[in-house]
Amino acid sequence: MATLQKIRNRAGLLIIVVGVALLAFIIGDGLRSGSSILQNNKNVALNIDGEKVKFEDYQQLLSDRTEQYEQQGKLTERDRVEIGNQLAQELIAIHAIEQEAETIGLKVTPAEVSALVFGEGLPASPLAIQFFSQIGAGDPQQIRQLLNQLDINNIKTLPADQQGMMLKVRSKWIETEKQIHTQRLSEKLNALLTRSYAINSLDEKYTTGLGSRTVAVVRTPSTILPNDQITVTDQQVKEYYESHKQAYAIPYEQAKVNYFSVQIRPSEADYAKAKADVDSARIQLLAATDPAKVVRNYDNGNAYEMYFTDQDLEQYLATIPNAMTLLREGAIGSVNEPVIVNDSYKLIKLVDRKQAPEGVKVNVIALDSINAPKADSLIAAIQSGTATVAQVAATYSMDERTKANGGYVVIPDNYTGMPDSTLSESQLFGMGLDTLVNTPINQFVKIEAPSGTILARRTEPTASVNHYKIAELTVPVTFSEKTFQAAHTKVNEIFLSEKSFDQMLDDAQAAGLSVIRGEYINSTMPELATVPNSREVVRWAFNSKANKVSDKIFNCGSNDYLVVAQVEKKYPAGYLPLEQVSDRVRDIVLMEQRGDKLASTLAGKQLKSLESYATEMQSSVDTLYNISFVTSPSTPSALVGKAMTTTIGQLSAPFRAGTEVVVVQPISENVDATVTQPSPAATAQKRRSYGQQMAGRALEELFRQTSFKDTRYRVL
CATH class of the missing domain: 3.10.50.40 (Chitinase A; domain 3)
Structure with a gap:
């Protein structure tokens, strides 16, 4: 699932807008369960600055793209939610760009879109190339023929059995054309912002090289000052939170939930049954002249027509003990001895072996x-x-x-x-x-x-190497209905006890179940932290009121988790609540106060040399080279500032720099005396570089300031 991995890594909203294809997730049973919501006219999935995206429109947009994407592999529930979240972000970004472009009069003409489609006058859009390559249209003439075929009047003349397919292709093309338009608009806005940046006199000086310094330094973690010497009050935590509130901004609704759960595991009887099943399968595989007749009766069973090389199989079979040894040295027809790995047995039969070129x-x-x-x-x-x-x-x-x-x-x-x-x-x-x-x-x-x-x-x-023709099958160790019912009964006895939820949690903990108190979630999360495939619980939480206990036992994971939950508290979109981040804030305040106090204490000693400070700070003297105002981000800005502004040879006062306390003494300054005037080429390059950085930041800020309300959780 390489595409999904790229989505999770997210390179920024600008990239989403200018090239990444929209992907989607299946709504499934959620849509049916949310029908009453739709009937109550609460059918808005996203409200972006007053522009409403209805659920049915959102669903259609997602469905059009899901069909193509799912051909690459099965989507997990987490994948679907992550893809949906990215789609929402993209819709917000597109809206922001279109509104900003309209405000400043920036447009993309139909002629530009046509040029990007046909590659005439402008390089063809990668989106157009991808679309047409999938259906075998390569040159402008073929593209024009295809677009004529996608005309709605032409489609109406086709036989009924062909119209459905052509309407799907037409729908995908219309959406691709919109993406081409948006991408071009985004590129224009980005170019305009980039060119709008001007080099000022200070920036221009950097192109000549302001010089760098070699600095002697003593630095020590502020943790050498014990925590018990610092008192952080609740009021100080609150004040820091309020003054840095933007750092805790979140545009989604949140909830605090409590829940207890159990993961159902196979019993000893279940393991014994799986072992008997795999032993039987192995006997059948050994005897079979046509392995396909055996493996087709098992999930993930396959009798391959092609041959594989060592390189093809080594990683795939890495967890199966002695599997590669069997293929390299075993007799034709051999089957490995079953060994349980990750609650499953895998059998490999060597059907044939041959010598052939490793590749061509x-x-x-x-x-x-x-x-x-x-x-x-x-x-x-x-x-x-x-x-x-x-x-x-x-x-x-x-x-x-x-x-x-x-x-x-x-x-x-x-x-x-x-x-x-x-x-x-x-x-x-x-x-x-x-x-x-x-x-x-x-x-x-x-x-x-x-x-x-x-x-x-x-x-x-x-060169020729060994090739192997194999058959394989997997026998998973699964829990039986009897095992499931035993776990369900255990949870149900607590659930039906008519006690308060706090008492239920205590009883669940005493019974050996997993108990989670005070987990914070937001409406975009794919699942609870400790329960896979639990989006249903998240959706329920945001459709419920505070103090509500679920009216059923949720079946999550791969139907192997049972969950009972309570919504303790609800929070509107805006900021992470102080109670959620108070520990983090307290650590920051403690670090700052501890650093400031250590720096103040050291300054009070009025020491005269770095060696003396090194002794007091339980550290040693070090030397830093090439320190400048453009030092890498890994160097604390406070250290750079003191190193560049303290007089050469002078000892600075102790100061806090991040989690450290530092004393610096500049040794020398290195300036290229031959450079007296900025180079026009260097200035132009710097302008382009800074302009691109500022354009990216401006667009990110534009997206961040776009107001929206995300209510997809009502159904999705």
Whole structure:
């Protein structure tokens, strides 16, 4: 799930706006359970600065994108919530950019969008390239033909069974066109902000090099002063919180919840049954001449047609003891002895072993319907040497990716992520090029595809290595209905006790269940901290009032967690409550007061040398080089300021710098005397660099200041 990982890493809202495709999550049962809310006209998912996004519109937008994304793999509940949160952020960012652009008169004309679609006058938009490459349209003529086919009047003339498919493609294209428009608008606004930055005289001085200093320093953690010498009052904590409140801003509703839960684990009888099942499966696999007939009866069972190399399998089978040894040295037909790993048994059967090149390079030339009749003559030209693959690909191929690589298929390496043009047999199968496996090296084959004809061949084989054909199946250790009912009864006895929830929590703790008191959540969270796949509990909490106890036992995780919850308190969107962050604030206040007191105590000693301070501070004298006003962020700003402003040779007073107390004594200053005037080129470069930084900050601030209310939790 590499795409989702990129989403979780989030490179900033600007990136979301200018290129990342919208993704979505399935609403599922939540929509049905929220029907009463919709009937009460509370059907607004997002209210962005007065502009309302209705649930049905939001759902349609998400559904259009989910279909394509889910083809890459199954989404977890956490994935869906994270994707939905990013979609909400993107909608907010788009609204902010469009409103700001309208205010300053910035526009994107239809002609610009057309140029970005066809790559005429402007480089083609990556969004357009991606869309059209998926459906086999490569050049402007093909794109125009496709867009004519997507005209609504043309679709109405098609047979009924084709209209549905074409309407889906049309819907996706309309959304892609909107994204192209927004991306262009964002680029224009970013460029305008970048160019608006001007270099002032102080900035200009930096281009000449203000110089750097070599500084002798003594530094020590303020923790050498015991905590019991500092008293932090509740009033001081409150005052710090109020004066730094923006640091605790959060635009989502919050709640404080209590809950008890149990994770259902297999019993001894369940483990015994799984062992008996896997032993039976192993006997069947050993005896089977056609392993497919055995493995198809098991979840995740597979009898592969392709062969795998050691590199293909080593990481995949790393947790299965002796699996690779069996493949390398075992007899054909061998099956590993089952060993339980992560509550499951995996059986591997060695169906066959062979020697073959570890990898090959692959040439692909994708011909559209116009050029498909030339396939044989193009192959002949390549084989005779009158034309190269790169020349034919550049002239005739409609696949921009292979055309750019001289006709070679290039994909990211599975381990490093770097571009790699050497493919294994299993990768050829995965790409639908399995026909090549039994084709001689350098011999082209023609593969007919809906969009045209593909010419493909294997070339440049590497050294031969072992290849393995395997069958596999997994027998999980799962809890039985009897085990489930025993756990459910245990929770239910507490749940139905008619005691206060505090008493329920005490009883649950005494019974050995997990008890959580005072967990803070916000409406965008995918789950409770200790319970996977518990979005249902989060959604319930924000649809409930304070002091409400759930009226049912929630079934979470992979149906292996039972949860009973209470909403203790609700908080409006705005700021994290002081009670939630008071410990963090108290630590900050303690650190500052402790540092200030230690610095004051040391200053009162009026010591005359760094060595004397080093003794008092239980530290040593160190030397820092190349300290300047543009020192890296890892150097505390207070240390930089004192180092650059204290007179050379003079001892500074002790001061607090972050979590340390420091004394500095500048030794020397290094200035390039040959530079007297700023370089125009350096000034221009600095302006561009600062301008880009300021533009990014300005857009982030624009997004942050856009008011919105997120009520997706009512259903999602």
